[in-house]
Amino acid sequence: MTLDLDTYEALAREDQTHLLHPQYYAPDHERPVVFDHGQGVWLVDVQGKRYIDALASLWNVAVGHGRGELADAAAEQMRKVAFTNNYVGFSNVPAIRLASKVIDLAYDNMQGVFFTNSGSESNEGALKAARFYWNLQGRPGKVKLISRERSYHGGTLAASAMTGLPAFWKYFGPLAPEISHTKKPDNLECDCTPNSDGECACWMEQAILREDPDTVAAIIVEPVKGAGGVWTPSDDYFPRLREICDRYEVLMIADEVITGFGRTGRWFALEHWGVQPDILSIAKAITSGYVPMGAFIVSAEIFEALKQAPTDARFMHAYTNSGHPTAAAVGLRNLQIMEDERLVENAAVMGEVLADGLRGALEGHPNVAKLRHLGLMAGFSLVKDATTGETFEPSAQTAIRVQRHMREEGGVITRIVADHVVFAPPLVVNASEIGQIVDATRAAVRAVTGT
Numbered sequence: 493m494t495l496d497l498d499t500y501e502a503l504a505r506e507d508q509t510h511l512l513h514p515q516y517y518a519p520d521h522e523r524p525v526v527f528d529h530g531q532g533v534w535l536v537d538v539q540g541k542r543y544i545d546a547l548a549s550l551w552n553v554a555v556g557h558g559r560g561e562l563a564d565a566a567a568e569q570m571r572k573v574a575f576t577n578n579y580v581g582f583s584n585v586p587a588i589r590l591a592s593k594v595i596d597l598a599y600d601n602m603q604g605v606f607f608t609n610s611g612s613e614s615n616e617g618a619l620k621a622a623r624f625y626w627n628l629q630g631r632p633g634k635v636k637l638i639s640r641e642r643s644y645h646g647g648t649l650a651a652s653a654m655t656g657l658p659a660f661w662k663y664f665g666p667l668a669p670e671i672s673h674t675k676k677p678d679n680l681e682c683d684c685t686p687n688s689d690g691e692c693a694c695w696m697e698q699a700i701l702r703e704d705p706d707t708v709a710a711i712i713v714e715p716v717k718g719a720g721g722v723w724t725p726s727d728d729y730f731p732r733l734r735e736i737c738d739r740y741e742v743l744m745i746a747d748e749v750i751t752g753f754g755r756t757g758r759w760f761a762l763e764h765w766g767v768q769p770d771i772l773s774i775a776k777a778i779t780s781g782y783v784p785m786g787a788f789i790v791s792a793e794i795f796e797a798l799k800q801a802p803t804d805a806r807f808m809h810a811y812t813n814s815g816h817p818t819a820a821a822v823g824l825r826n827l828q829i830m831e832d833e834r835l836v837e838n839a840a841v842m843g844e845v846l847a848d849g850l851r852g853a854l855e856g857h858p859n860v861a862k863l864r865h866l867g868l869m870a871g872f873s874l875v876k877d878a879t880t881g882e883t884f885e886p887s888a889q890t891a892i893r894v895q896r897h898m899r900e901e902g903g904v905i906t907r908i909v910a911d912h913v914v915f916a917p918p919l920v921v922n923a924s925e926i927g928q929i930v931d932a933t934r935a936a937v938r939a940v941t942g943t
């Protein structure tokens with residue numbers, strides 16, 4: 493489809509009239525990019541302009557756009573049956589098979605899969621599962637959840653409260669009081685290696701002590717903080733966090749909605765540090781975004797507790813579409829593509845190509861700081877002065893211009909979070925496409941900063 497300008501303008505006006513967008517702010521939608529189709533890492537808008545999708549749309553299109561195999565899998569399953577529910581005593585073949593496949597790929601201790609429709613629902617369910625578990629253990633006082641500064645966990649009410657980015661709370665309060673965040677402790681002296689955003693494992697220990705461990709059900713952590721700006725952990729962070737959780741009898745929920753299914757060059761990101769969570773939240777790349785689906789997965793220990801629950805303790809958590817047969821069929825086919833094409837291995841290799849490229853293009857630039865990456869997740873910060881670390885005031889203005897230049901001049905779509913520019917191309921990306929992403933980034937930073 494290629495629309496002439498008048499038709500595009502009419503479409504844009506219609507969009508402005510009726511469509512309420514996620515994170516809605518009217519000026520963002522004055523001249524929307526309206527996408528039409530895609531192939532591999534490429535997207536094409538309704539006016540025929542081509543872009544590299546350097547964020548895999550929203551971190552999710554792992555196998556790339558235009559996969560006929562996934563359309564076929566959906567159509568085949570839809571022709572069989574519209575929908576059957578997975579409530580009391582019912583099941584369906586794709587959901588059974590996908591649950592087994594996910595357990596094959598996930599951490600050794602994982603056992604029970606509860607399918608959701610989104611990452612937010614996965615995290616809500618994970619928190620409810622943690623509270624339910626502690627109730628079954630005779631410890632109903634363990635209800636609180638601790639998450640981290642700069643984390644993103646979703647848009648439902650509890651997931652918004654989990655999110656450690658204040659912009660997501662403004663005007664939506666009051667939030668759930670049992671959910672709190674880590675913050676830098678006063679006078680902290682420790683031997684931890686800090687993460688790329690400065691946080692270390694002691695922040696979490698202090699938060700658990702502050703709240704009283706007997707009242708804390710779980711912590712929730714992204715292996716790499718994604719939507720908060722791609723902040724990578726130090727090598728000792730997750731092993732220490734695991735020890736802290738064990739010491740204070742607190743469950744660890746790993747939010748791998750972004751990092752799950754190969755994004756960091758491993759099937760699941762905590763594999764990098766040999767750590768296993770108690771509950772794992774996933775979504776996005778399980779279906780590469782072709783249809784909505786997510787899940788929370790509980791350890792064998794928690795699953796066993798659910799199986800042994802007394803008759804009055806049914807796990808009363810449900811979504812109509814949990815284990816939807818079409819979504820599950822697409823998920824199965826998607827994971828098969830990932831295995832057949834060795835996309836997790838490709839993510840590891842291409843992640844290094846991207847990181848080397850960004851370093852070559854930007855290291856030493858007076859307005860660029862903190863280049864960071866894990867697998868095919870990368871980011872850097874735009875600063876007023878890289879030698880002192882002084883940030884731009886007001887923030888985001890430079891990043892917005894860099895992002896716009898990348899899109900309009902370089903044909904590369906990416907995302908900014910305040911002053912941070914982040915990248916997460918589809919796992920099918922090749923070195924030449926990464927070269928184009930890097931070239932567009934270098935050109936944009938130079939044009940906008942004038943250096």
Ligand SMILES: Cc1ncc(COP(=O)(O)O)c(C=O)c1O
Nearest residue numbers: 610611612644645646747749750
């Ligand atoms: C780490 C993380 N958790 C949860 C979510 C929420 O997922 P959804 O938007 O599918 O509800 C996101 C979305 O970007 C995410 O990045």
